[in-house]
Amino acid sequence: MFMVEARTQIAAPATVVWDVLMDMGRYAEWSTLLHAEQTAPPQRGGIIRLRLSMPGGPSYSFAPEVITLEVNQHFAWRQKTALPGIFDGEHHFVLNPVGTAGTDLHNYEYYSGLLSPIIRRLPMMQGATGGFEAMNDEIRRRSESLYAKANEEAP
Numbered sequence: 001m002f003m004v005e006a007r008t009q010i011a012a013p014a015t016v017v018w019d020v021l022m023d024m025g026r027y028a029e030w031s032t033l034l035h036a037e038q039t040a041p042p043q044r045g046g047i048i049r050l051r052l053s054m055p056g057g058p059s060y061s062f063a064p065e066v067i068t069l070e071v072n073q074h075f076a077w078r079q080k081t082a083l084p085g086i087f088d089g090e091h092h093f094v095l096n097p098v099g100t101a102g103t104d105l106h107n108y109e110y111y112s113g114l115l116s117p118i119i120r121r122l123p124m125m126q127g128a129t130g131g132f133e134a135m136n137d138e139i140r141r142r143s144e145s146l147y148a149k150a151n152e153e154a155p
Helices: 014-022 025-032 128-152
Strands: 002-010 035-036 051-054 061-062 065-070 075-081 090-097 102-112
Touching: 002 128, 014 075, 014 090, 014 102, 025 035, 025 128, 035 061, 102 128
Parallel strands: none
Antiparallel strands: 002 102, 035 051, 051 061, 065 075, 075 090, 090 102
């Protein structure tokens, strides 16, 4: 078992960051790495359809099950290989409020299964932390932009 993670401070409330994560139909507007192949918001126990495109790496579609959906706090999915226990991953976005208008985003994935020690050494996994950091930066920029725009429009 191993984990890849990245943390980012966002100058927007967790409610705004949450809305960015849940608005899957708009991922293509701000994310270069993760695209939703659906527009419906995720539901706990439901399947979401995603496409991951890592710079310099392969692009692939996957359909994980949503395992955690705690509004404004925690969104997670689990992807299992065709044979569970071979190579599986649990991806988590945890939002922790910071002050009145900030959020600490902890984006991480646990990988497990018989092939995890081998896959951990593959070149695509060596750059995974950078991919998580890039994803967090895109979430940060989108959230801060929406929050700033909402504050400009407020009377």
